[in-house]
Amino acid sequence: MTSRSAGAPGPGPAAAGNGPAVSRRDFDALFASLRTWGRWDPADRGAWNRVTADHVRRATAAVRSGVVVPLALPWNTRPGPDNRRPALHHMTDLGDVESPEPSTHKDFIAADYHGKGVTHLDALSHIAYRGRLYDGRTAGDVVGAAGARFGAVSALGPLVARGVLLDLPAVLSVRWLEPGRAVHAEDVTAAERALGVTIGEGDAVLLRSGHVRRRTELGAWDPDTASAGLHVDAVPLLAERGVALLGGDGDSDVRPSPVEGVHSPVHALAVAAMGVPLLDNLDLEALSAATAEAGRYEFLLVVAPLNVPGGTGSPVNPVAVL
Secondary structure: OOOOOOOOOOOOOHHHOOOOOOOOOHHHHHHHOOOOOOOOOOHHHHHHHHHHHHOOOOOOOOOOOOEEEEEOOOOOOOOOOOOHHHOOOEEEEEOOOOOOOOOOOEEEEHHHHHHOOOOOEEEEOOOOOEEHHHHHHOOOHHHHOOEEEOHHHHHOOOOOEEEEEEEHHHHHHOOOOOOOEEEEEEHHHHHHHOOOOOOOOEEEEEEEOOHHHHHHHHHHOOOOOOOOOHHHHHHHHHHOOOOOOOOOOOOOEOOOOOOOOOOOOOHHHHHHHHHOEEEEOEOHHHHHHHHHOOOOOEEEEEEEOOOOOOOOEOOOOOOEEE
């Protein structure tokens, strides 16, 4: 797959590869078939209930070299087509407002993080479909101006699990997937075979499309218009495998959406139907290099969201340990 010129960072003809189209009726049937409502207690941890102490112990067996790879983007305070609401960072103390010795330096950070510029975790209160959150809770009843009373990020806590990297550019011998390129179920199974890894119960699955590399080399574009990601036909496979977490260097959804009237169908299926939290806007370039050097695509993954009561998610810096 060839890249475009540096003067044209937006999607090329591959944007037409987001299909096949899925009707709203078929999507609703798929949503109903994947629902795990009523399965777990506590319900607002969703699929994270899959990760037991035994899962954690087995996940630690993936650590061999001890190489630690952070997966977050830098805190992004610069506006751009993929960062319309930049994060904030400013100094509040330059060592001149308190008694001397020792002097102190303090700063302030804030972010409207549910966008494309900040690496973050989506909690179960973040996504509703047809007015309902995961487990069938009516969104208007449990999410208000003070935050979420169900499915808050504070209910999730930290996750320690086996991580699996599906490195599609490495499998396809391309620099990146062009924006608009859909990843299908057969792409997932082909990646498993090529990379020698199998997705299992309680795993955290990270999809690398090469988004960060493309942005670095060609410049920013609007990923709400076009981005590589999963087609809805890949989600039943992930549900069958029993994944606990899904993430990517985009936001997991292929864009444009193949489902008319549903702008983020993978979000709806994963979060609202299956109770699977999402990691958005990861930087998977260093992990791609580290897994290629190690010759294995499994690792220990640690995700520690901020403890925000009522929060619909959190900025995070996930860490992979090989």
